Amino acid sequence: MEKPLICGLRFHDGSRRDFDPLTTISLKTAFVLQLVMSSIFKPITLGSMEIKNRVMRSATTSYWSDDRGILRPEILQLYRRLAAGGPGLIVKGHLYVQDSGKAHPGMAGISHDFHIPQLRKLTDEVHKYGVKIVAQINHSGIQSIIDRAGPSPYAGTGWEARGLTSDEIDGIIEAFGDAAERAVAAGFDGVQIHGAHGYLISQFLSRQVNQRTDEWGGSLDKRMRLLFEVYDSIREKIVERVPVLMKINCDDFSPRGFTIKDSVKVAEAISTKGLNMLEVSGGGVSRQSKLSDRAQSLDPELKEASFAEYARQIRDATRPMPVALVNGIRTRRCMNAILEKGVADLISMSRPFIREPDLVQRLKAGQATATCTSCGACSSREVFGKMMLRCHLDEGREARSETNDESR
Numbered sequence: 001m002e003k004p005l006i007c008g009l010r011f012h013d014g015s016r017r018d019f020d021p022l023t024t025i026s027l028k029t030a031f032v033l034q035l036v037m038s039s040i041f042k043p044i045t046l047g048s049m050e051i052k053n054r055v056m057r058s059a060t061t062s063y064w065s066d067d068r069g070i071l072r073p074e075i076l077q078l079y080r081r082l083a084a085g086g087p088g089l090i091v092k093g094h095l096y097v098q099d100s101g102k103a104h105p106g107m108a109g110i111s112h113d114f115h116i117p118q119l120r121k122l123t124d125e126v127h128k129y130g131v132k133i134v135a136q137i138n139h140s141g142i143q144s145i146i147d148r149a150g151p152s153p154y155a156g157t158g159w160e161a162r163g164l165t166s167d168e169i170d171g172i173i174e175a176f177g178d179a180a181e182r183a184v185a186a187g188f189d190g191v192q193i194h195g196a197h198g199y200l201i202s203q204f205l206s207r208q209v210n211q212r213t214d215e216w217g218g219s220l221d222k223r224m225r226l227l228f229e230v231y232d233s234i235r236e237k238i239v240e241r242v243p244v245l246m247k248i249n250c251d252d253f254s255p256r257g258f259t260i261k262d263s264v265k266v267a268e269a270i271s272t273k274g275l276n277m278l279e280v281s282g283g284g285v286s287r288q289s290k291l292s293d294r295a296q297s298l299d300p301e302l303k304e305a306s307f308a309e310y311a312r313q314i315r316d317a318t319r320p321m322p323v324a325l326v327n328g329i330r331t332r333r334c335m336n337a338i339l340e341k342g343v344a345d346l347i348s349m350s351r352p353f354i355r356e357p358d359l360v361q362r363l364k365a366g367q368a369t370a371t372c373t374s375c376g377a378c379s380s381r382e383v384f385g386k387m388m389l390r391c392h393l394d395e396g397r398e399a400r401s402e403t404n405d406e407s408r
């Protein structure tokens with residue numbers, strides 16, 4: 001009897017399937033099968049939340065809410081398109097927990113019950129597509145446009161911030177808990193504490209910004225106290241019902257700022273408290289983007305992921321808590337490498353979804369790379385509150401110099 005021609009198909013999880021291409025499967029089908037079996041399309045569970053694949057849309061402000069912080073209706077359409085595009089998880093752009101914590105014009109709020117109905121419409125839209133959505137809750141501290149106040153007095157270029165009183169800190173902690181409760185009432189599947197990018201929690205973690213000498217500043221234990229009190233306040237309000245996630249800097253990349261050593265310690269400590277997922281980002285107050293090179297991998301498959309090497313260290317210290325990695329990831333090759341080489345458990349992206357909301361479907365169909373060039377035109381402060389978030393690349397606008405280090 002004539003022997004069948006046997007071909008082997010190697011899957012990203014290391015397994016191999018043999019088949020006779022002439023009788024069982026065409027090469028085209030095999031290619032499609034290989035894509036579908038790719039690690040990025042495998043589900044994952046974060047606490048009680050099941051996510052259909054490993055691709056998440058990192059928090060991205062649409063900078064298009066009204067003066068009271070209520071989402072404008074066009075934002076619902078933007079999220080409908082995003083959800084239809086099939087990511088496993090969407091993190092809603094940051095929401096201020098107190099009016100004084102508003103970071104920029106057009107930022108949406110979750111500081112009052114009147115914010116809930118419009119947020120509910122948003123979560124309902126996203127859920128129609130089987131996609132999970134969490135609320136990123138934030139206070140901008142010294143970056144506020146209402147009342148610049150942070151851990152201690154701070155002078156920026158052309159501006160000054162005052163230090164918060166202990167009573168004000170207590171009020172902010174309570175506001176995070178109340179915001180989480182509203183997020184659940186608005187139908188979010190979880191909350192993400194914004195602990196990165198030089199906002200209030202990240203300011204307290206930073207030695208450079210936090211000069212307090214009381215129980216909120218000094219040693220790392222004292223600098224991380226605000227984060228822990230915020231975490232407890234959230235858990236007290238929503239108990240174990242929904243997952244709590246956090247976005248953290250692997251490093252501020254600022255002189256005397258929060259470092260990878262600090263980040264590993266904070267990540268370890270918060271993981272033992274039951275955090276359900278940590279998203280690793282980078283860049284604090286007065287960050288210097290060239291410093292972020294030290295977090296990059298020399299592995300050619302991982303190089304585009306700006307913080308790959310630091311994310312690996314954080315994941316190693318916090319297993320089995322799932323870790324997501326954000327910043328610079330653009331190719332399917334890199335996404336698979338991140339998962340298969342144990343750098344992170346989820347792939348998080350922001351700008352690629354602005355340009356291609358249906359990116360996950362495109363990747364499934366065989367597209368190898370996102371077409372976002374990281375030009376940064378969509379995150380220029382000039383457009384905040386003046387127009388809704390969109391990709392400007394095809395509009396002939398002069399793009400800002402190329403950067404791979406976009407943080408809000």
Ligand SMILES: Cc1cc2nc3c(=O)[nH]c(=O)nc-3n(C[C@H](O)[C@H](O)[C@H](O)COP(=O)(O)O)c2cc1C
Binds near residue numbers: 060281407408
């Ligand atoms: C327009 C815009 C808005 C953003 N808004 C937020 C935000 O609300 N919260 C946040 O944590 N990060 C925000 N970011 C940062 C992204 O979540 C992400 O960390 C950064 O863009 C790097 O990822 P990327 O290379 O995939 O874009 C924003 C970025 C952009 C471009």
Ligand code: SF4
Binds near residue numbers: 352372391
């Ligand atoms: S404007 Fe630039 S950075 Fe923003 S989505 Fe378009 S290509 Fe990407």
